[in-house]
Amino acid sequence: MLTLGPLGFLAPGLLLALIALPVLWILLRAVPPAPMRRLFPGVALLLGLEDEDTVTDRTPWWLLLLRMLAVAAVIVGLAGPVLNPETQSGRSGPLLIASDASWAGAPQAAQRRERVRDLVLEAGRAGRPVALLRLSAPEPVQFQAADAVLPRVPGMIPEPWSVESAQVDAALEALDELDAHETIWLSDGRAYAGQDALRAAFQSAGALRVIETGAPVHGLLPARFEDGALVLRARRSLARGGEEAPVAAFGRDPAGIERVLAEGVLTFEDGATEAELTLALPAELRARLTRFELMGGRSAGRVALADDSLQRREVALIAGRENREGLELLAPLHYLRQALEPSAELLDGALLDILPANPDVIVLADVATLAPAEADAVAEWVEAGGLLLRFAGPRLAASELSREVEDPLMPVRLRAGGRTVGGAMSWGAPKALAPFPDESPFFGLTIPEDVTVSSQVMAQPDPTLAERVIAQLTDGTPLVTAKPLGQGRVVLFHVTANAEWSNLPLSGLFVEMLERLSVSARASRPTAEDLAGTVWKPVQVLDGAGRLLDAGTMPGIDGAALVEDPLGPALPPGLYEGAERRIALNVMREDTALAPAVWPADVPVEGLDVAQEQPLKGWLLALAMALLGADAVASLALSGRLPGRRLSAGLAVFAALSFPVEGRAQEAGASASDDFAIAATSEVVLAHVLTGDAAVDRTAEAGLFGLSQTLFFRTSIEPAAPMGVDLERDELAFFPFLYWPVTADQPLPSDLAYARLNAYLRTGGMILFDTRDADVAGYGGASPEARRLQQIAAPLDLPPLEPLPEDHVLTRAFYLLQDFPGRHNGRAVWVEAAPPDAEQIEGMPFRNLNDNVTPVVIGGNDWAAAWAMDERGTPLYPVGRGYAGERQREIALRFGVNLVMHVLTGNYKSDQVHVPALLDRLGQ
Secondary structure, eight states: OEEETTEEESSGGGGGGGGGHHHHHHHHHHSSOOOOOOOOGGGGGGTTOOOSSOOOSSOOHHHHHHHHHHHHHHHHHHTOEEESOOOOOSOOSOEEEEEOOSGGGGGGHHHHHHHHHHHHHHHHHTTOOEEEEETTSOOOOOOBOHHHHGGGGGGOOOOSSOOOHHHHHHHHHHHHTOOSOEEEEEOOSBOOTTHHHHHHHHHHHSOEEEEOOOOOOEEEOOOEEETTEEEEEEEESOOOSOEEEEEEEEEEOTTSOEEEEEEEEEEEOTTOSEEEEEEOOOHHHHTTEEEEEESSSOOGGGEEEOOGGGSOEEEEEEESSOOOTTOGGGSTTHHHHHHHTTTEEEEOSOHHHHGGGOOSEEEEESOOOOOHHHHHHHHHHHHTTOEEEEEOOHHHHHSOTTSSSOOTTSSSOBOSSOEEOSSTTOSSOOEEBOOOOTTSTTTTOOOOTTOEESEEOOBOOOTTHHHHEEEEBTTSOEEEEEEEETTEEEEEESSOSSSSSBSGGGSHHHHHHHHHHHHHTTOSOOOHHHHTTOEEEEEEEEOTTSOEEEOTTOOOEEHHHHHHSOOBTTBOSEEEEOSSOEEEEOSOOTTOOOOBOOOOTTSOEEOSOOOOOEEOHHHHHHHHHHHHHHHHHHHHHHTTSSOHHHHHHHHHHHHHHHSOOHHHHHHHHHHHHHHHHHHHHSSOOOEEEOOSOHHHHHHHHHHHHHHHHHHHHHSSOOOOOOEEEOTTTSOSTTOSEEEEEOOTTOOOOOHHHHHHHHHHHHTTOEEEEEOOOTTTOOTTOSOHHHHHHHHHHTTSOOOOEEEOOTTSGGGTSSSOOSOOOSSOOOSOOEEEOOOTTOOOOTTOSSOOOOSSOOSEEEEOSOHHHHHOBOTTSOBSSOOSSHHHHHHHHHHHHHHHHHHHHHHHHTTHHHHHHHHHHHHHHHTO
């Protein structure tokens, strides 16, 4: 290939024919020859006469130039000109394509795989062997032919961890065994330890090129609870310019469906690499949160999982005296229940019976003396991380508890008797609360002016008292004291939990103070020593794109490794469950730094997006044809055979064909968009995705037409004519159902199209992916369509999938079905997986599966061909043979009816079959 700047020629030898253009000019000027001049006396009789038509005796220069340009366009066009050609680096021999393949590059994962695919194809055209190396999960490197490597390109997916020292060592060991080669390194744009060692190893083996986007890497740190609010922090690798990053908090609503419960915007100031956002959420809403996600891209680093530190606490309530009937407002636990019920799970029972349940908080309301067994058990529980919250009262004031010697389960020593202010036998007025100190967990709370204290138990002054006071009265008297005990704490309110000694329990401040204390219980992250000898089972893990997946049969993790070891194949980020709590392992930690990768001057760096190769041969040959057409019109005009109006008409037609009116096309496009929206929303419309393959698109349209006719005659649904959808241009929200036939060479959607697709799936739409290859491959096989489906589906926000179970609502949405054939009847149909807790219950005919419509159905049975009909209802494609084939077509149509009924009615049919069992349980 010959390249001249951005222009390349596949057959540059043909350009030598341009040398003949001057010779051709001379020949055209000489033929026909000019007439010889002779004197003829009779010419005098013709003087004064004028011919209507004139004929030139020599070809005009501009017509010769037109012909030269036409010939030159033919020569250059046949030379195979290409704009932005994909040129080889000028080297031969093996090519190693290395990729960081970490979470930092997940937002551009699809573009990276396309670039790797282009590099493999380019090497294949040059006959170079290729090898792939994922640095986040290194494997032995083996150079192979490009055709053998190409099927592995879809497996170049990002992992949910960074390239750590273990991966760097494994990659260096694999590189030591290789001979000289060229390396193309797809960097995620983030610097990490060992990057320089890898670069040196690549350069020692041969030439090195780096490909990266230059875009900043973003990460979201785990949420923390401070001063009654959630604090979210995000980091970025580049500090250039201001930037706003929206963040969403996801959780489950009362029905158990995951939704966005809160939203906010993190603002990066110009020159700053970290941004912070405070979310003030009600305790009940905060307890439902499961994860936080930084919007604008998908990666594991942009997701922060929430564990037990933000979940609802289990609080045990124990009173020193029983409630008196009819005097509930005086009960010691009444106000505690009212304050804690919205944000905590309350436990009742005897102290020794509650301790095995390992609550987060134990509240003792006016409990003075504990039995030795109870005291030892509570002390052990507090030292393990529990919070013991005690309230004073008449019993505590009259007891000898913590008088001479400080009791282990009391934060301070107490003075004998109590203090009464504002009563008939006192000289002072009730005391108000002083502002909370900075180190107090109550700091920042607003103190109502009407909150006062009339009685309390007094703390015995000693050197440690000042550091244990977390709330006090205006005269400096301690109101709430606390001390650490092992990993837990003991807190004492020096007033009662009811309104006998203070009106504090009647105020909103009381609720906020209890919430601060209960949330802080067990909030500290355990250390390796704390978890030594324990085993933690992974429940859910994150993939590189930030999607939560079921951990399945992954082995348990040692507790010390859970805290100390870096993330990797043996320790992926996710939720881990122990005997007493859950711990979230997130990609971003406090010590995680995001810095851009810096490359030396001798390493060429290219962008990920490159100008696409565009052949110009067709355009130049079309130009040559247009020039020859203009030459024909001009020649006829010069010869007098196209006079007057014919010449004007010919020029007008030529101009109309050569220069279409652009403005009208734009206006027509705008009106077409409105017409499309009206046609899609006036009635129920089934749609199919346009693939670019005319035959496949015609089959899809005919199939949906046949399915629409079947729905019209058999159900109450009366669909309009089906429509084709362009993912890059058309709005998808108009359609409840999309049929997507997958072809091996259809282009991948753009980022904007993927955003529309993900929004469509999240808002209740259904896509039926049909690879149409069930006759030649099984699901997940190596067919070109299956590989293309993997590439298409990678950026989509899809749930876990499973083969369609026998009790799924699709088997009974309208017809009772056991098989789901199309033109082929070869393999399983895949739908959204059932929840892990979906079990068969006695008396129920079916399991309680997903409450929503499955967003995707995947198969390869070529349903559109089985549904396809013409306007007279005649099938267009054969299905099987004889009666068995027609029966298979009928089942395929019934499956299509069930699909549409399911997407329009959800689990209505599933709920109906549960009605008898539900009524029986209710006794009606």
